[in-house]
Amino acid sequence: MKLCDLTRTLDSNDMERLPERVRQSASVIVPEVEYEAPDGAGADIMCQIFACEKHHLPNGEGWGAERLRINSHIGTHVDAPLHYGSTCEGKPSRTIEQIGLDELYCDGMVLDLRDLVDGSAITVPMLEKALAANDGEVTPGCALLMRTGQERYSVAEQEWYEYPGMTRESTLYLASLGAKVLGTDALGWDRPFHVMRRAFRDTGDTSEIWDGHFAGRDKEVFIIQQLDNLASLPQHGFKVGFFPIKLAHCSAAPARVVAFVP
Secondary structure, eight states: OEEEEOBOOOOGGGGGTSOGGGGGGGGGTOOEEEEEOTTTHHHHHHHHHHTOOGGGSGGGOOOOEEEEEOOTTOSSEEEOGGGGOSEETTEEOOOGGGSOGGGSEEEEEEEEOTTTOOSSEEOHHHHHHHHHTOOOOOOTTOEEEEEOSGGGOOTTSGGGGSOOEEOHHHHHHHHHTTOOEEEESSSOSBSOHHHHHHHHHHHOOGGGSSHHHHGGGTSOOEEEESBOOGGGSOSSSEEEEEEEOOOTTOSEEEEEEEEEEO
C-alpha cells in the first residue's frame, strides 16, 4: 500500500509570494504563524512557568511552539453542508464535526480535465468525456477528484487564481452519479469570484452567484478544495481519506487528505 499525500502545504512565508491583488483573500491561502523557537520565546516561556533561568534548561533551550491564526477554509479543507446554507435537502445543514469518518473514507476516482477545460466553467459535457476516458466505476458515496491542471502553478503565479470552476449543473451532475465527496486541485470549487461577479453584473441573473456551492443545498455533498499531488494517483482503484480537524459548529475545517493506493 502506497500513501499519497494530497494536501497542500501551509506556509506563512507564502504571504510574501502572493500577488498584490489577491492579498485580501490571503486568509484562505496563508496561515498567520507566530513562532516560539526553543532558543527564543520557547525558553523564555518555560523560564516563567518553572521559575528557572535558561542555564537550567538543556542547552539553554525550552520547547518549540507556534500560535496560529487560520480560516476554517484555509488550504486543503473539507466543506460541510453548513457552508452552503442553513438547510440542506430540507433539513438543518450538518457541521464539520457531524460528518462521520466513514463518510470521508471512500473509493476515489480522478477525472482528468486538463485537455478539456476551455474557459472558466467546467461543464457537464466535459465531465462526461472525462468519465468516459476513465474506465473506473462511480460507486455510491465515492470521491470524484477534478484534475484541472492547476498543479502547474504556485500561489505566487497569477494563473493559480484563474482556475476552471464548477457550476450548479456540473456539481449536481456528479452528485446524481452517487458521488458524495467532490474535490478539485483548484483554489475554489466555483468559477473565480470575479468571473461570477461579472456574469451577474452583465446578465442580472442571480443564479450566476456561487452556483456550484449553492447546489449543495439541494444535494448533500462534501466539497474539497486546494488538493495537491493528484498526478501521483491512478485514475481509479484507490481509497482516499479526508480527515478534517474536529471543529464544533463549523462550516469547514483544514484536512489532511491521503490516498491509499494498492
